[in-house]
Amino acid sequence: MTEENQNEGLTEDEKALLSEILSEDVSDLSEFGESRRNFLKQLTMAGGGILAFELFGGQELLASPATQPFIESIENAVTLSFKVNGAKKSLSLDSRMTLLDTLRERLQLTGSKKGCDHGQCGACTVLVDGKRVLSCLTLAASCSNKSVTTIEGLAKDGELHPMQAAFLKHDGFQCGYCTPGQICSAVSLLSEAKDGEVSYVTANVQTSKGAVSLSEEEIRERMSGNICRCGAYPNIVDAIREVHTGKGVAQNWQFVDDNQASNTSDLPKNDNK
Amino acid sequence: MRPFIYTPTSTVSAATQKLKANPHAKYLAGGTNLLDLMKEDVEKPTELVDITRLVLTEVKAITTGVNKGGITIGALGKNTDTANHPLIRQNFPLLTQSILAGASAQIRNMASNGGNLNQRTRCPYFYETSMPCNKREPGSGCGALEGINRMHAIFGWSQACVAVHPSDMCVALAALDAVVKVQGADGKERSIPFTDYHRLPGDTPQKDNTLNPGELITSIEIPINNFANTSYYLKVRDRASYAFALISVAAGVELEGTRIKQAKIALGGVAHKPWRALEAEKFLIGKEATEANFKQAAELEMKSAKPLEHNEFKIELGKRAITRALMQAMTGGKA
Ligand SMILES: Cc1cc2nc3c(=O)[nH]c(=O)nc-3n(C[C@H](O)[C@H](O)[C@H](O)COP(=O)(O)OP(=O)(O)OC[C@H]3O[C@@H](n4cnc5c(N)ncnc54)[C@H](O)[C@@H]3O)c2cc1C
Numbered sequence: 001m002t003e004e005n006q007n008e009g010l011t012e013d014e015k016a017l018l019s020e021i022l023s024e025d026v027s028d029l030s031e032f033g034e035s036r037r038n039f040l041k042q043l044t045m046a047g048g049g050i051l052a053f054e055l056f057g058g059q060e061l062l063a064s065p066a067t068q069p070f071i072e073s074i075e076n077a078v079t080l081s082f083k084v085n086g087a088k089k090s091l092s093l094d095s096r097m098t099l100l101d102t103l104r105e106r107l108q109l110t111g112s113k114k115g116c117d118h119g120q121c122g123a124c125t126v127l128v129d130g131k132r133v134l135s136c137l138t139l140a141a142s143c144s145n146k147s148v149t150t151i152e153g154l155a156k157d158g159e160l161h162p163m164q165a166a167f168l169k170h171d172g173f174q175c176g177y178c179t180p181g182q183i184c185s186a187v188s189l190l191s192e193a194k195d196g197e198v199s200y201v202t203a204n205v206q207t208s209k210g211a212v213s214l215s216e217e218e219i220r221e222r223m224s225g226n227i228c229r230c231g232a233y234p235n236i237v238d239a240i241r242e243v244h245t246g247k248g249v250a251q252n253w254q255f256v257d258d259n260q261a262s263n264t265s266d267l268p269k270n271d272n273k
Numbered sequence: 274m275r276p277f278i279y280t281p282t283s284t285v286s287a288a289t290q291k292l293k294a295n296p297h298a299k300y301l302a303g304g305t306n307l308l309d310l311m312k313e314d315v316e317k318p319t320e321l322v323d324i325t326r327l328v329l330t331e332v333k334a335i336t337t338g339v340n341k342g343g344i345t346i347g348a349l350g351k352n353t354d355t356a357n358h359p360l361i362r363q364n365f366p367l368l369t370q371s372i373l374a375g376a377s378a379q380i381r382n383m384a385s386n387g388g389n390l391n392q393r394t395r396c397p398y399f400y401e402t403s404m405p406c407n408k409r410e411p412g413s414g415c416g417a418l419e420g421i422n423r424m425h426a427i428f429g430w431s432q433a434c435v436a437v438h439p440s441d442m443c444v445a446l447a448a449l450d451a452v453v454k455v456q457g458a459d460g461k462e463r464s465i466p467f468t469d470y471h472r473l474p475g476d477t478p479q480k481d482n483t484l485n486p487g488e489l490i491t492s493i494e495i496p497i498n499n500f501a502n503t504s505y506y507l508k509v510r511d512r513a514s515y516a517f518a519l520i521s522v523a524a525g526v527e528l529e530g531t532r533i534k535q536a537k538i539a540l541g542g543v544a545h546k547p548w549r550a551l552e553a554e555k556f557l558i559g560k561e562a563t564e565a566n567f568k569q570a571a572e573l574e575m576k577s578a579k580p581l582e583h584n585e586f587k588i589e590l591g592k593r594a595i596t597r598a599l600m601q602a603m604t605g606g607k608a
Pocket residue numbers: 118119120299300301302303304305306307308309348349374375376377380383384385386387388389390391392439440441442488489490491515516517518
């Protein structure tokens with residue numbers, strides 16, 4: 001296995017973390033005679049070894065029934081080859097598996113969230129061949145040869161995707177559970193608008209030509225498939241407007257400064273502005 | 274979810290043969306309705322025949338025959354692509370608006386045109402397997418008839434079932450006098466007028482439509498009309514977006530001078546099938562296109578409505594929605 005292959009699917013942060021966890025022990029181990037496969041299996045079962053498992057091509061181990069640590073047998077198995085965040089994946093799975101469960105349970109990509117599992121919340125939104133879809137209602141088997149992008153695949157070369165950065169700046173979340181879906185959806189929304197796709201609130205679908213400029217009403221309508229139970233909607237709209245227009249939208253919150261943090265009497269009170 | 278065999282196919286004849294060979298198999302298109310119902314154990318196919326790779330995705334102008342000038346839409350085209358096709362936006366904006374009024378951007382990117390026609394009711398008793406439902410389990414009774422039936426029918430229902438068809442796209446297709454093209458395992462094509470495609474529940478609510486077992490929808494044809502600039506799809510719902518219709522209205526008004534030559538009106542959220550408002554249409558022929566006339570047409574249409582315990586509000590709502598949709602149609606929805 002080439003070096004490049006080994007690191008497929010890992011972010012820079014994960015790679016750094018991994019080299020810290022594993023240090024020199026790994027190469028030592030294989031020389032000690034303990035089979036690497038066995039070692040990985042133990043590490044995985046111990047719960048802490050997911051990253052290592054990925055590094056050494058965990059999917060290939062999983063795909064060969066003899067070495068599957070937790071799957072005894074697969075009913076109506078289908079073989080799926082597709083791309084996830086640019087990396088080729090090939091695995092054998094139960095025909096019932098949704099794309100969401102495959103990402104989360106088989107590929108350790110837990111960024112995509114399971115909110116309702118019935119198409120009603122948008123938390124599981126990912127991009128398939130560049131289009132936003134609901135991974136909870138997508139059968140994994142139907143993704144053969146397709147290319148999937150999840151929230152984990154949006155950052156490039158250690159830089160957040162502009163939409164991720166805008167969500168941070170505008171505090172476009174509270175608990176964060178809906179956020180991966182919101183961001184994937186928002187990224188797709190911008191390319192749809194650029195491609196001239198109209199919406200139910202577009203004034204005239206007959207005469208609308210070229211890229212659609214997104215008013216707040218347009219953004220809200222186009223994002224309606226992503227529910228936020230915490231109600232972070234105004235900030236989400238601000239974040240999207242900022243990336244869409246390329247112009248800064250004023251941030252409506254600030255961190256406390258050191259002074260405020262150390263001096264509680266500085267905190268705003270009703271009688272003291 | 275119950276186990277099933279996954280069978281990808283690449284031709285119409287292979288797909289239809291698969292369903293002939295296994296009567297418990299189902300076609301899988303976008304999966305947005307079928308997978309949901311399988312998770313709920315309402316649909317229990319033993320095999321899914323994946324038809325998403327069939328090349329029935331094209332939208333093209335009809336250049337010969339009776340429907341010349343009209344358009345044909347592939348059954349496996351995605352709702353998003355159909356709504357945004359330049360020919361459809363230009364000549365059938367009513368269809369564009371109706372599709373975009375439904376579901377969410379993600380779902381429309383997945384949903385196919387054929388799947389949209391065959392989506393099943395959202396009646397909560399149909400979804401809840403511990404409740405009686407004649408559509409899910411013929412003979413078990415109807416949970417909604419005496420239950421919470423706020424979302425249910427006011428036209429054409431029976432003691433056996435009071436459910437409504439949930440589609441928005443289909444309401445526009447009914448007003449547009451579309452034709453559904455289907456093909457069975459024998460290779461023969463049938464054409465079904467849209468208003469005959471879905472059915473009223475009668476004693477057999479388990480049958481949503483007139484498709485024969487195993488038949489595949491291949492395309493939908495829409496004849497050309499003279500109301501592209503004077504049409505509108507109005508959807509009234511509990512929240513501004515991403516909710517099924519309480520009532521929806523697809524309206525197209527063909528004018529001759531200031532008078533109405535003919536009007537095409539279909540209602541959603543009121544019956545087991547998209548409901549053509551024939552009474553209102555008849556009244557409007559030859560009348561001036563005024564709000565007063567639209568109101569009177571709406572009154573006439575709603576006369577035969579029969580509400581259930583919780584949905585009497587749909588009658589007044591229906592009258593106002595029809596009037597408003599017709600008013601909006603006069604300005605192409607740009608008011
Ligand atoms: C949360 C949510 C909200 C929604 N809101 C709306 C809404 O507001 N308005 C609205 O109109 N819709 C709404 N929908 C429904 C959505 O539009 C439908 O689920 C979708 O159109 C179904 O298409 P599909 O390709 O995914 O069908 P599938 O789920 O793949 O199939 C549905 C059925 O059709 C059959 N089928 C599919 N293609 C064919 C074919 N070519 N020939 C014969 N049979 C076929 C399948 O066997 C299955 O029985 C909503 C759905 C969800 C999940």
